[in-house]
Amino acid sequence: MRALEGKVAAITGSARGIGKAIAVLFAKEGAKVVVSDVDDEAGKRTAEEIRGIGCEAIYVHCDVSDPRDAEGLVKAALDAFGALDILVNNAGITRDALLVRMKDEDWQRVLSINLTGVFNCTRAAARAMMKRRSGCIINISSVAGIVGNVGQANYSASKAGVIGLTKSAAKELARWGIRVNAIAPGFIMTEMTAKLPEQEREKLLSTIPLGFPGEPEDVAKAALFLASDAARYITGQVIQVDGGIAM
Numbered sequence: 001m002r003a004l005e006g007k008v009a010a011i012t013g014s015a016r017g018i019g020k021a022i023a024v025l026f027a028k029e030g031a032k033v034v035v036s037d038v039d040d041e042a043g044k045r046t047a048e049e050i051r052g053i054g055c056e057a058i059y060v061h062c063d064v065s066d067p068r069d070a071e072g073l074v075k076a077a078l079d080a081f082g083a084l085d086i087l088v089n090n091a092g093i094t095r096d097a098l099l100v101r102m103k104d105e106d107w108q109r110v111l112s113i114n115l116t117g118v119f120n121c122t123r124a125a126a127r128a129m130m131k132r133r134s135g136c137i138i139n140i141s142s143v144a145g146i147v148g149n150v151g152q153a154n155y156s157a158s159k160a161g162v163i164g165l166t167k168s169a170a171k172e173l174a175r176w177g178i179r180v181n182a183i184a185p186g187f188i189m190t191e192m193t194a195k196l197p198e199q200e201r202e203k204l205l206s207t208i209p210l211g212f213p214g215e216p217e218d219v220a221k222a223a224l225f226l227a228s229d230a231a232r233y234i235t236g237q238v239i240q241v242d243g244g245i246a247m
């Protein structure tokens with residue numbers, strides 16, 4: 001039997017990158033998948049691709065920084081598939097600048113998507129999961145939230161906030177049978193890291209003890225473990241998928 005047979009999973013920011021890899025792997029493992037993003041064209045393509053391999057998927061527009069969209073995402077899962085078992089809070093952005101040069105709007109935008117977005121979707125999903133006294137929430141943080149990073153004060157603060165939110169939610173929701181965990185990826189090959197300046201990329205790559213960057217599927221496999229029954233006794237944890245960067 002597949003690890004997520006019959007489960008319903010919603011993944012934010014899953015049009016591309018790590019979110020897409022999670023959506024595809026979860027679908028292959030038997031989950032009915034709600035792909036959601038702000039990039040509607042790419043999001044619809046991802047859902048179509050998943051249906052193309054014989055799995056179930058729908059696409060829903062959801063800007064995680066808008067609490068109404070977060071409610072809409074949960075409603076869409078319930079309407080289409082009758083439940084929501086797994087939420088992956090994956091949507092995230094960067095707006096890098098040195099602290100003293102960082103614009104107010106770059107601070108606010110990153111916090112409103114990377115941290116408030118996780119709160120919005122977690123609150124909406126928890127209400128639905130509490131009714132069934134079961135559920136699993138996985139938040140995609142970052143090693144930058146653990147060790148910090150030059151030029152990423154906004155991003156690091158948001159990702160550290162996600163870890164605090166994960167642990168509080170895990171404590172609060174445990175008695176409803178809901179597990180909440182986080183994954184802190186290191187350097188993963190996606191559009192987010194592709195836009196880093198060459199010199200910065202080389203510098204980051206040289207700090208990876210395993211000696212090579214991760215693929216989106218490396219993060220997806222950790223998410224699959226956390227979402228599956230194999231992790232039924234694990235909550236409030238942060239798993240680093242980073243080739244050893246922040247050990």
Ligand SMILES: NC(=O)c1ccc[n+]([C@@H]2O[C@H](COP(=O)([O-])OP(=O)(O)OC[C@H]3O[C@@H](n4cnc5c(N)ncnc54)[C@H](O)[C@@H]3O)[C@@H](O)[C@H]2O)c1
Pocket residue numbers: 012013014015016017018019036037038039062063064065090091092093113140141142143184185186187188189190191192193
């Ligand atoms: N790539 C890495 O090395 C790395 C490392 C650590 C953590 N992460 C985290 O992993 C997650 C996915 O990153 P990625 O590398 O796949 O990035 P990506 O830029 O390739 O994909 C991010 C997705 O989020 C979507 N998105 C942007 N704003 C949104 C919003 N307001 N609401 C909903 N969706 C929105 C984008 O359209 C895109 O599809 C992010 O939270 C990121 O911070 C990535």
